[in-house]
Amino acid sequence: MALYRPQEHAEFAFRFGADIGITAQCVRAWALWHRGYADQAQRAFEGGLNQARHSRHRHTLAYALIYKGLTALSARWAAETEEAANELVSLTREHGFALFLGYGLLLQAAATTLRGHGEAAEERIREGVTAMQTTGATAASP
Numbered sequence: 001m002a003l004y005r006p007q008e009h010a011e012f013a014f015r016f017g018a019d020i021g022i023t024a025q026c027v028r029a030w031a032l033w034h035r036g037y038a039d040q041a042q043r044a045f046e047g048g049l050n051q052a053r054h055s056r057h058r059h060t061l062a063y064a065l066i067y068k069g070l071t072a073l074s075a076r077w078a079a080e081t082e083e084a085a086n087e088l089v090s091l092t093r094e095h096g097f098a099l100f101l102g103y104g105l106l107l108q109a110a111a112t113t114l115r116g117h118g119e120a121a122e123e124r125i126r127e128g129v130t131a132m133q134t135t136g137a138t139a140a141s142p
Contacts, residue, residue: 019060022051026067033071041071062091062100069107073114082111102132 029044045068052064065088072080085107092101105128109121 019052019055019057022048022055022060023063025051026064030067030071033075038075045071058091058095059097059100062088062095062097065091066100066103066107069103069110073107073110076114078111078114081107081114085111098131099135099137102128102130102135102137104128105131 025044025048029041029048032038032044033041045064049061049064049068052061055061065084069081069084069088072084085104088104089101089108091097092104105124109124109128112118112121112124
């Protein structure tokens, strides 16, 4: 992350599908959370999401929201999971990011489950898996 220079590396977002500096910050935040540094992880995510929101590259914002949702889910933070999932679903539907839509739908199902309504999440899980499979992705397959 220390080597990242937005003015030099911004073009890589279009080559690799996401801004490498922002994605590095999001992965770092997730790692911090898993190491037990929840406060540092929260600050890192806020920074990464803020940068992603100010970026013109919407795919990067979708990527950041996935990591925010995954971290919130790992922490069992239902409201934060739902917030990230809802924003991700809205963004991906607006821009036609089918694979990331699948992640958003699955995160919505996870938030519903965290709130104690697992049966209500079943259809959303099916929608999420279907959205991912339409792209040819097999990561969501059992």
